[in-house]
Amino acid sequence: MKLRKNIAVSEAGLLFNPVTGESFSVNPIGIEILNLLREEKTDEQIHSAIMSRYSTDKPTFEKDYQDFIGILKHNNLLESHEETKA
Amino acid sequence: MKKPKLNIGITGLNAIDSPGPGVPVIRALREAASFDTRIIGLSYESLEPGIYMHDIVDRTYSIPYPTAGTDTLLERLEYIQEREKLDVIIPNFDAELYPFIKLERKLKEMGIHMFLPTMHQFEERHKVNLNDFGKKYGINVPKSKVIYDLNTVHSLLSEFSFPMIVKGKFYDASIAYSIEQVKSYFNKISAKWGLPIIIQEFIHGTEFNVTGLGDGTGKTIAAVPMRKQYITDKGKAWGGISISDEKMLDMTRKFLRTTKWRGGFELELMKNKDGELYLLEINPRLPAWIYLAVGVGQNIPEALVNLAMGHKVKPYTDYTVGKMFIRYSWDMIVDREEFEQISIYGEL
Numbered sequence: 001m002k003l004r005k006n007i008a009v010s011e012a013g014l015l016f017n018p019v020t021g022e023s024f025s026v027n028p029i030g031i032e033i034l035n036l037l038r039e040e041k042t043d044e045q046i047h048s049a050i051m052s053r054y055s056t057d058k059p060t061f062e063k064d065y066q067d068f069i070g071i072l073k074h075n076n077l078l079e080s081h082e083e084t085k086a
Numbered sequence: 087m088k089k090p091k092l093n094i095g096i097t098g099l100n101a102i103d104s105p106g107p108g109v110p111v112i113r114a115l116r117e118a119a120s121f122d123t124r125i126i127g128l129s130y131e132s133l134e135p136g137i138y139m140h141d142i143v144d145r146t147y148s149i150p151y152p153t154a155g156t157d158t159l160l161e162r163l164e165y166i167q168e169r170e171k172l173d174v175i176i177p178n179f180d181a182e183l184y185p186f187i188k189l190e191r192k193l194k195e196m197g198i199h200m201f202l203p204t205m206h207q208f209e210e211r212h213k214v215n216l217n218d219f220g221k222k223y224g225i226n227v228p229k230s231k232v233i234y235d236l237n238t239v240h241s242l243l244s245e246f247s248f249p250m251i252v253k254g255k256f257y258d259a260s261i262a263y264s265i266e267q268v269k270s271y272f273n274k275i276s277a278k279w280g281l282p283i284i285i286q287e288f289i290h291g292t293e294f295n296v297t298g299l300g301d302g303t304g305k306t307i308a309a310v311p312m313r314k315q316y317i318t319d320k321g322k323a324w325g326g327i328s329i330s331d332e333k334m335l336d337m338t339r340k341f342l343r344t345t346k347w348r349g350g351f352e353l354e355l356m357k358n359k360d361g362e363l364y365l366l367e368i369n370p371r372l373p374a375w376i377y378l379a380v381g382v383g384q385n386i387p388e389a390l391v392n393l394a395m396g397h398k399v400k401p402y403t404d405y406t407v408g409k410m411f412i413r414y415s416w417d418m419i420v421d422r423e424e425f426e427q428i429s430i431y432g433e434l
Contacts, residue, residue, distance in 0.1 A: 016408055
């Protein structure tokens with residue numbers, strides 16, 4: 001899973017999609033996850049990175065993470081499989 | 087090197103809830119790098135705000151409505167030309183383009199340059215002809231039908247489903263959810279703008295606009311796409327952001343290449359949830375949000391004036407993405423004497 005290259009993420013957590021003109025705001029943990037996605041980390045690597053920094057249980061994080069990924073996909077902010085292969 | 091000073095006549099100085107492009111076009115011209123300007127406002131009504139903005143407009147003359155005919159307009163422009171020695175006129179309303187295109191040659195003989203679409207281009211892109219336009223140039227357009235008679239409204243049900251858009255030939259559009267609403271909008275819009283009325287398929291999606299400039303040979307001189315962020319109940323963008331959608335730019339370049347469009351324009355586009363683009367309308371003039379294009383690096387009005395003056399213009403190839411415009415209104419305090427001056431004498 002990879003964040004689209006053209007998506008701009010500000011330090012304050014504002015995402016801007018230059019193709020559609022849409023903006024989204026994310027919280028600090030969201031920014032951390034986006035940065036890890038940008039570094040092309042795997043789901044497992046992202047899980048362990050976040051779990052090591054925050055006190056939460058695995059099922060709660062897993063659910064929230066999948067919700068977050070779902071929202072990113074819904075808004076076309078992640079590269080599709082075809083784009084990733086290319 | 088000293089910049090030349092051009093006297094430029096500008097219409098569209100109004101600023102109601104569907105504002106004219108005149109004032110933002112003037113702001114762009116005042117920032118032109120290649121010339122200085124003296125701006126002559128050309129107004130239709132005494133309450134157009136641009137008339138009273140003395141740091142924007144140097145002098146204003148009222149001109150007759152297009153319905154008065156080209157001879158009346160020409161007579162008035164001859165009077166203005168004797169006093170102001172205009173180099174260029176930029177008409178900014180759809181409804182006035184017809185007489186200005188007709189007068190283009192005569193005005194040139196008087197020393198007034200314009201850079202307008204040809205009459206063929208102007209007619210071909212008309213809302214009334216959008217279906218044929220889409221077919222001819224291979225551009226995706228929503229299905230539309232022209233109607234002249236209220237009695238034919240019921241037959242629309244075999245071709246269109248609700249909601250459908252009811253459009254005036256120059257301005258105004260409303261979404262109708264029932265036959266009663268179609269009839270009501272037909273009456274309301276035709277009373278204001280005349281017949282025909284255009285019925286258009288409703289495309290669900292997000293609205294985008296592209297403004298730009300074609301040099302008349304098929305070349306793209308400028309193109310800036312914008313997503314509407316804040317839309318008024320008249321469907322006008324009151325805030326927007328520049329974007330970098332290649333599909334939109336491709337459609338724009340195709341429009342300019344195939345039609346050899348001459349002049350400024352605005353494309354009204356809709357993108358549905360599958361990412362398909364539909365061309366809803368081609369406005370044959372610069373839009374009211376044109377100053378965003380200047381703000382992102384493409385001074386389209388300046389390029390248009392240079393083309394009108396017969397100069398070579400280097401195409402713009404880049405602009406800043408993610409820059410926003412946010413429109414506001416501003417109440418000016420005006421002396422009654424100024425209002426009297428423009429109302430009674432037609433000059434200020």
